[in-house]
Amino acid sequence: MKITEIDVFVSCPGRNFVTVRVRTDEGLTGFGDATLNGRELAVAAYLREHVAPCLIGRDPFRSEDIWHYLYRGAYWRRGPVTMAAIAGIDTALWDIKAKAAGMPLYQLLGGAARDKVLCYTHAQGREISEAVDAMGARLDQGYSAVRVQVGIPGLANVYGTGANTVTNTAADNALPPEETWSTAKYLPRIPQLFDALRAAHGDEVHLLHDSHHRLTPIEAARLGRDLEPYRLFWLEDMVPAENQEGFRLIRQHTTTPLAVGEVFNTIWDAKLLIEEQLIDYIRATCVHAGGPTALRRIMDFAGLHHVRTGCHGAADMSPICLGANLHLDLWAPNFGIQEYSGYTDEMLSVFPHAWRFADGYLHPGDAPGHGVEFDETEAAKHPYQRAFLPVNRLEDGTLWHW
Template sequence: MLASAPWASADPDALRVTAVRTFLCAPQGCPYVIVRVETNQPGLYGLGCASDPQRTRAIRSVVDDYYGPMLVGRDPSDIEDLHRLLLNSGYWRGGSIGQNALAGVDVALWDIKGKVAGLPLYQLLGGRVRQAADAYTHVDGFEAGEIAEKVLAAAEGGYRHVRVQVAVPGTDTYGTAPRDEAERRRRALRSGSWDSLGYLRHVPPVLREIRDRVGPDVELLHDAHERLAPSQARELVHEVEDARLFFLEDALAPEDAAHFGQLRAAGSVPLAVGELYHDIGMYLPLLEARVIDFARIRIPTLGGLTPTRKLVAAVELFGARTAPHGPGDVSPVGMAANLALDISSPAFGVQEAAAFREATREVFPGTPVPERGRLHPSPLPGLGVDFDESAAAKYPVTAPLEHDRWALLRNTDGSVQRP
């Protein structure tokens, strides 16, 4: 039971939480955890995204068995107070599972607040500072010419920012489609291997050639996905200088973040990091040292909008920019929360934007969809995204361990490699 608020209204008809429900569904192929906070006002509820595709059921248990029962009977307007109480309700605080569960509840409370006010969520965060949020899409391939054609096609469709991933022959490369069925099977079983030296030999020249082919008018991004040692990351920064990237993402794992100063000294390539961070305090040393240019923020993993909006303010104060995480495993509810921050923050840089399937748009009416490379906010109160429970039932999640098998990736010498 949470400590009661001394300012709580004694009016029996005052706004109260009556139920907190969770839903598991997978219209995008990856499992989503959706939280719905219901109230005593007919038709008034809020939605939140608590999606971590590797720990779906554990997160659901935290919401159903702990946070949900604690919230029943409380005033959903007291978002800051409730967030702090729920965070401190477990003595050992933080971690991805607890933070995702907390985020699902927190974003749902913000959704309710927007609906009560009759305002889009970005209006509650300070109001609009831009018309739309620039988005980036993903392309990949094996050869520079092939990838460059895809980049130019994306640019023709209105995208000014494109992430490019390069398949490395003979290695299990992040962010690229398998070449054939045999490779698809190796990846499913994680029986292939990762060759960081092969990556360093192959990828930089391909990125440089892509830049030569597409010219200067398209912003190129690349994700190393934390698969390099610090010395290798320094080499990569030096080698991709002429590719003139908009940013290089996750050149270092969170455990190696102390080496970002060396990456900064190795070249002028803008650096992005943060999608794996589960505490906003993890960004602060990097921002203070001015060694990163973009904070990759994942609202569910950071515990919701309540802490993330504070991080975004810090990003602005330190002269960096935000690049919120928005792959397919962030639901449209989570994407709408991203967009509320994108539209209201001067620190916004670019928004990763998944291509949501038709099934996903069916389950989530109001799903944000890029128009010529830009995301426009909904004018509806709250998040502007709804959830169709009956449609969601058509897309059940897979059994635990079926979606991703990150821990089976190994290096060429047989040792375990980060995902």
């Protein structure tokens, strides 16, 4: 079997997605997600101009060799653009391999380690009372794990509480929106939120929260300690993770479980965190961490150190990424939880899928491959629109971490 064609599509059914299609001379086709939110065209150009020409004629079954060819062979390794491009190809190759075998991808990985995949969704409110009600609505939908965010008095457009976190208005010359942040206002607010959530909804539900890289290690340690009475499932992305050693200080001061890794590109981004057991959950995801080949290695390495998985699953990754994640989730011995923020009908019309949700759990389905297809005709109805994630500033104007 040989690769005969590689196509790259950028479509915007509500969000921009980069989709890779790999075709073979035996009629099998695989699909991969290569979306990098806010930098979609950079990945698309990397794939079209630098990757696709090098792979025509190669054996798609040699996915391990192709992964290293794209990683080591580029010399300039790692980085979000490179790894998203590799992920798109790698996911498509695993899709082809499983389709050729006539089985779902999780069977090629070693089979299911569980019957279904626990997932969490999002709830939010400008006020604490709104967040409490929003979480109640999620529980009514069958979820047993909910990430809850709340507005901060005196701050507009706080992460996780607005109606939209991207701009998709190319006609209006869209540029990154700017938000304002104050850690001093945030820190006392969050324990108040979780006190109200436990009082309203009891102790059985799993509660999660995302600080979105905003804190210093000592601030994160303080918040983790303040939240200990509320027994969070995890506290996520407390600090910018470039300095992995910073987690040592956090770990010394709190027993609140810690999660990080949605922006990680390789195992090297998490090596110290995992080896020293400074985190409890690794949040790397297929599209950003180099595809199933690389993510499986991260999961295995984490499992050796009592770290569980918690794959990123926001709507800025396509349903293909979620499908691939779910096959790994079903297999991984050290699985923890899967994020699932959901997709619109418009998005799902472009990506017919076999995965399913019921009663707070997901399952990848048993279709051959990773179970997610791509409707090129439907995608053509939704052309790319320039879009950006926000940027963040402190109240004095200093650019901060978004």
